[in-house]
Amino acid sequence: MQPLNSSNDPGDQKNMLLAILLSVCVLLGWQYFYASPKVQKERERLANVETQKKKNPSQTPAKSIAGGEAPSAPGTIAVGGAPTQAAGSAPLASSISRDAALGRSTRVKISTPSIKGTINLKGGRIDDVLLVNYHETPDKSSPNIVVFSPANAPDPYFAEHGWVSGPGPKAKLPNRDTIWKVTGGKELTPATPLELTWDNGEELVFKRTIAVDQNFLFTISDKVSNKSGKDVILFPYARIFRGGTPKIEGFWVQHEGMIGFIGQKEEQKLEKLNYSDALEPGGNKTFKDVIGGWLGFTDKYWAAALVPDQKTKYVANMTSKAKTATSKEYFQTDYLLPAVTIKAGADHKVDQRLFVGAKKVDLINRYEAENGIFEFNYVIDWGWFYFITKPLYQLLNWLYGIVGNFGVAILGVTVMVKAAFFWFANKSYESMAKMKKLQPEMTRLRDRYKDDKMQQQKELMELYKKEKINPLAGCLPVLIQIPVFFALYKVLFISIDMRHAPFFGWIQDLSAKDPTSLFNLFGLLPYSVPEFLLVGVWPLLMGITMWIQMQLNPQQPDPVQQQVFNWMPVMFTFLLASFPAGLVIYWAWNNILSLCQQWFIMKRQGVDIPLMANIKRNFGAIGKFFMDLTNRSKS
DSSP: OOOOOOOOOHHHHHHHHHHHHHHHHHHHHHIIIIIHHHHHHHHHHHHHHHHHHHHOOOOOOOOOOOOOOOOOOOSEEEETTEEEEOOOOEESSOSSOHHHHHTTSOEEEEEOSSEEEEEETBTTEEEEEEEEEEESSSSTTSOEEEEEBOTTSSSOEEEEEEEEEOSSSOOOOOOTTOBOEEEEOSSBOSSSOEEEEEEOSSSEEEEEEEEEOSSSEEEEEEEEEEOSSSOEEEEEEEEEEEESOOOOOOOTTSOOEEEEEEOSSTTOOEEEEEHHHHTSTTOOEEEEEEESEEEEEEOSSEEEEEEOOTTSEEEEEEEEEOOOSSEEOEEEEEEEOOOEEEOTTOEEEEEEEEEEEEOOHHHHHHHHHHHTOTTGGGGSOOOTTHHHHHHHHHHHHHHHHHHSOHHHHHHHHHHHHHHHTHHHHHHHHHHHHHHHHTHHHHHHHHHHTTTOHHHHHHHHHHHHHHHTOOTTTTHHHHHHHHHHHHHHHHHHHHOGGGTTOOOSTTOOOTTSOOOOOGGGTTTTSSSOOOGGGOOOHHHHHHHHHHHHHHHHSOOOSSHHHHHHHHHHHHHHHHHHTTSOHHHHHHHHHHHHHHHHHHHHHHHHTTOOOOHHHHHHHHHHHHHHHHHHHHHHHHO
16 A cells, blocks of 8 residues: 655654644543543442442332332324324432332332342332342442332333223223232242232223243233223333433444334334434334334343234334433333224233343343244344354354353454464565565655656556565455454454453453553552553553554655554553453454564565664654653743
8 A cells, every 4th residue: 555645844743743642642631531530430339339238238128108200101192093102201310219219119029040129019010120140340249230220210211011092982091000919929930920910990900910031031911801891992012211311331333222123024124223312303213013023222231122922013112302300311112012902701912022131142042033033133232244243252152161261262262263364364464574675675766756756656666566566465355354353343342241251360350441550560559540541451562562563564654654653552552441351352462463473474575674673763753752842842
């Protein structure tokens, strides 16, 4: 590839270096004023959770008393000729804790090997779900991950199933204030479903059976017995309500927000809606007359999804409402099934499913296969290169099962991928080695024809032709490898297996950043370091290997361009210091493998590798730059 137009003006060079220095300052400022406060806020939140746990060690159900609550769907709104659920609202601020909110209603306990929580008998909602095997920190005694919380808790997040009246006389239906009666099962377990009943006093009896498996899938069966003397028309519905914008990591490489694969027709696809986009005018989405699929919310590692009958048409919605003076913003995904006519003296039952839990790949795939849930595997964000990402995950998971250490599995898979692309990489490095070997001759030609660019290019082309070198030959092999290495990067980013997985030494959580810092000599000096200066061992190793690898590449003819390349590893070191350690380890290890391969190819091509001379020259240039800045400030 041809370099950019060169400029030998010393003033331009210094201005460029100053711009690079300012860019580094921007990165440091971002860390100090944005990233660091977010980390501190999260630490305070975890500390508050731990304090609340100590103050309220039990979640003993108590009788319901009056209290604020996000309303259930109060009526109908016409959408495509059929009623759909209206969203509720979320309190602007909750004055009570989550435990206090749980204590304000009568509840039935949920107990499975994977989740614990309670069913709210007021409204019949599933609004209290914690994950048994996942904790806030790597410490197993830390609080469990909370997924669902009741409506009057600080962060309401719950699922609701029910009925909406159809045309004709309006029947009295169960709503948010309905107190359901337990008629079967004192505790919801995989072996004992929970049976709830409510009589509306007008000859309609509603029966709800809630079952749960060993993992994260609920089955909700709603049955209506019409004992009146007239027909009744009802619409079954389901919704997931989320009050307030949850804390998200905000990385572009992953989606957090509303999600769904809605319908099985060719025009239907994976639908994603970010929280910020949903709040924009026209941000809500409606899907009419679709069959199959699912919809809900996804976080990085957790998800909640509604699963309608896969053979019945329905209307689906992704809706939101902005913050007001009396309520904070909220988000909702819901669907409305077609009207059912329940004849006098007849019964009607609707079966629906709800997923609430961790996005474990094998489990998600099993749910899709066993229950016929259309494209349920997309609840995991595989990205554009899903056809590469999925096999790479299976390879990583297979190796993890053998070696028993996720960090070692990362190293092993990186070696396998590098081996698979060994030929392509060799072609790229051979091209770069030949270019580097011709560097003195190319520099001589540029100096000789520096005032005649056309002649300069002509002479360079003749040189390439004579030496049988294609300057673009090094690019194509690199381009072929990029999708695979990005897919591996994506796998590591979304994999729940990396969460709280230890490596060796000080890395006890591969999903968290390297906790050490260069600026206190990695803990040897007795003082703490601000968050924006936490540049650990692995980010530093990544930066060093990246810089050394650049020194093996052909030098840029323009000194300013070369200084830009010299500063890039510094900027990447600070940028990646806040990334999960597993990703940085992968990047550093990949650099080391590439460095060894490139070194070997250059030696085989007979290319001189004056690495120490390059180091001395580049650090001398950087030192001279700072000396010039000092002299300017004095003058």
